[in-house]
Amino acid sequence: MSAVETVTQVSQTLSALNLRGGDQEQKTEPYPYANLLPHFSPEQYPPLTPFKHEDPGFRALKHADPHAFLKNATNVVELTPNLGTEVHGVNLAALDGEGRDQLALEVARRGLMVFRGQHEFIDRGPDSYLEWGRHFGRLHIHPTSGHPKDYPQVHLVYKDAKSSYNFEREDSITSTVWHSDVSYELQPPGLTTFFLLSQPTTGGDTLFTSQISTLKKLSPSFVAFLRTLSAVHSGVEQAQFSRSGKRGGIVRREPVEHVHPLVRRHPVTGEEALYVNRQFTTRIVGLKREESETILKFLYDHVDKSADLQARVKWQPGTVVLWDNRVTAHSAIVDYGKSNERRHGARITPQAERPIPALEGLELPSL
Numbered sequence: 001m002s003a004v005e006t007v008t009q010v011s012q013t014l015s016a017l018n019l020r021g022g023d024q025e026q027k028t029e030p031y032p033y034a035n036l037l038p039h040f041s042p043e044q045y046p047p048l049t050p051f052k053h054e055d056p057g058f059r060a061l062k063h064a065d066p067h068a069f070l071k072n073a074t075n076v077v078e079l080t081p082n083l084g085t086e087v088h089g090v091n092l093a094a095l096d097g098e099g100r101d102q103l104a105l106e107v108a109r110r111g112l113m114v115f116r117g118q119h120e121f122i123d124r125g126p127d128s129y130l131e132w133g134r135h136f137g138r139l140h141i142h143p144t145s146g147h148p149k150d151y152p153q154v155h156l157v158y159k160d161a162k163s164s165y166n167f168e169r170e171d172s173i174t175s176t177v178w179h180s181d182v183s184y185e186l187q188p189p190g191l192t193t194f195f196l197l198s199q200p201t202t203g204g205d206t207l208f209t210s211q212i213s214t215l216k217k218l219s220p221s222f223v224a225f226l227r228t229l230s231a232v233h234s235g236v237e238q239a240q241f242s243r244s245g246k247r248g249g250i251v252r253r254e255p256v257e258h259v260h261p262l263v264r265r266h267p268v269t270g271e272e273a274l275y276v277n278r279q280f281t282t283r284i285v286g287l288k289r290e291e292s293e294t295i296l297k298f299l300y301d302h303v304d305k306s307a308d309l310q311a312r313v314k315w316q317p318g319t320v321v322l323w324d325n326r327v328t329a330h331s332a333i334v335d336y337g338k339s340n341e342r343r344h345g346a347r348i349t350p351q352a353e354r355p356i357p358a359l360e361g362l363e364l365p366s367l
């Protein structure tokens with residue numbers, strides 16, 4: 001083969017490869033949720049201000065049949081005795097105001113609800129997510145997380161081959177971090193909606209636990225003591241994690257710390273729930289450091305190992321999950337890292353009331 005022939009053959013091979021590359025590109029579908037990819041605007045937000053929260057669950061209490069929103073259900077399964085109901089056949093996108101109120105009440109009662117087949121809800125897009133969330137309360141804007149461009153109220157979780165905006169700890173043996181979302185806020189979230197736009201073939205389930213049941217496991221005299229306590233919840237570590245370059249590296253609102261009762265009462269159901277979590281609770285007010293550390297460690301260990309109080313959601317395309325952030329805790333499971341598949345989730349996070357102490361009149365010191 002002459003040098004010219006060799007060059008011609010090489011260039012033909014290259015153009016064939018290019019062509020194939022081109023073909024491949026044409027065949028690769030554009031990502032349908034590209035408009036919802038994480039965006040890290042450098043915008044700065046002022047501190048959140050207090051507001052009056054009116055819980056939608058109260059309205060449902062007055063309804064003759066608070067389960068009317070489930071009338072089209074084809075299957076309703078209790079995931080565990082302690083928390084979680086899975087529903088098939090109900091289209092969340094079609095729920096009117098009364099239906100949404102009833103949903104809020106049922107999520108308060110069951111802690112967690114999993115709705116399958118919600119493609120319409122998910123595909124309606126971000127304006128519809130905001131309209132949905134506003135029914136339940138003032139929408140929280142996360143101080144550090146990524147959000148779809150122009151929609152700061154939509155909190156995103158995201159991981160693919162190139163990037164990860166999860167709250168992961170490379171220096172830990174576990175990805176399990178039980179938490180109640182943004183509990184450092186003065187008025188942390190209540191009825192919370194979360195769904196995946198993209199998910200790995202396997203893995204990436206989400207764990208939930210009932211903080212009502214966690215409390216019920218403890219002896220009455222210990223619970224009576226816990227009711228007298230309050231604890232500091234801090235957003236400082238999350239902000240530092242972000243400032244260190246992880247999770248987009250943006251802090252849009254200065255981190256805050258607030259004191260909440262260790263045992264809070266749900267405003268609608270009246271149930272008492274443990275309200276501390278390993279991610280954000282830093283110390284119990286008024287106790288010596290060692291006492292605070294020992295009690296918190298005991299409570300976190302109790303949550304960690306109480307598999308009998310937990311439910312695990314396995315995601316399917318079209319799954320929408322709702323939880324009551326006041327009476328549950330949850331954790332992502334990051335077991336899919338090696339597959340390099342995309343996991344992309346969106347959360348709509350209405351804030352609720354300032355946590356109500358189970359012990360009436362409990363003094364909550366301001367920091």
Ligand SMILES: O=C(O)CCC(=O)C(=O)O
Nearest residue numbers: 157181205206331332347
């Ligand atoms: O990614 C998950 O499974 C849970 C994420 C999470 O904790 C949240 O969005 O609040």
Ligand SMILES: [Fe+2]
Nearest residue numbers: 179180181330
């Ligand atoms: Fe969370």
